[in-house]
Amino acid sequence: MKSTRDKILQSLLKKPRSTINDLAEAVGINPISVRHHLTNLQMEGLVEGQEERHGVGRPRLVYVLTDEGMERFPTRYMLLTTRLLSQMKETMPGPVVAKLFNQIAEDLASQYASDMKNLSMEERLDFVKDMLAQEGFTVEWEKKDGNYEIHEISCPYYQIGIAHPEVCTVDQTLISKMLALPANKVQCILDGGAHCTYVVQPVAEVKSK
Template identity: 30%
Template sequence: MAIAKQPSTKQDILQHLLKIGQASAQELADALEISPQAIRRHLKDLETEGLIIHQQVQAGMGRPQHVYQLSQEGRDRFPSRYGEFAVDFLDTLTETLGYEQASTVLRKHWERKAMEYRVRLGKGNLRDRVAKLVELRKAEGYMAEWYPVQESDCQFILTEHNCAISHVASSFPSVCGHELEMFAAALQNCKVERTHWIVNGEHRCGYLIKEQ
């Protein structure tokens, strides 16, 4: 069942939780401009459907509050780029060629993707190229965004709130290393560092991009 089939308010809740990681009912109500009572009804439905989970968090001296986040099933409602097929294919490739040869094939794939990105990004300033890269990633199923570091024109943060290849990354985490190299090769004359990683249990992947 695709996420688009969810009622719009529920879809908004899922997308907001995907973006920020976790939130209380009141925080969701404030962010989406919906009454807390309506939010709680939607949260109850989403939890019944197995799309979100909650935990109790102690806030100051008051009563513990429920904080909600996506379950794995909830994350799976977002684009995955045919992840299961890709994992099966890579398993077969590894069995046929061996791990080293399969890794070489993966590297070649990311090198080709980097060259494709480089051509499409052009030779503008880094700000424009990062903005274009984010648009390309969005088109590929990533919920991506970017912003400058303290209004800088030479340092930027690129954040991806869902991983379109999460199934592959869970089984073959080396693809994330290739992805890091791909960004650096595509942007040229830049250093790219990972700041957050979904595979490590964080709710987003983040990259610091520095002009060299």
């Protein structure tokens, strides 16, 4: 049986921009209880309130699901993405497809370029960890034998990567761009590893030829 909060989320999925009274009627509880649940859902980042003009007088408050709230419901995005990638690979040369993935990473890295200025190596690693978390990754890093190892414990691209491993170049390129150093993959979950691991050699450790 669905909880009251789940019923509210489901109602907003079916009818965005609902008022408290709309939700009370849809869910079958009183408006005071709806307001309490909405407050909690807003604090969790699943719902947001917006003012809406409605005739003469003060705007009324309506509620919609946030992007995070939308993610609570099953979607067919993965199937669509897989089909799009298959079509791209059938109609475009391999180097062009690779360049597109590389450009995605470069564009994303450029958005954070100003935030990375004057950061130490380990501050950059923490920044990358937090940034990738926003993209859906679970990342940890450690210093080992003078190098830095970056472990992707979970990856939002995993299911797509099974059929299209090229997608893995996005996070590898992104890490390299953000740290301004090559990130060498030494373990991949697609090859049976426990997780994906990248090794980055600090500038001070790079040996001149």
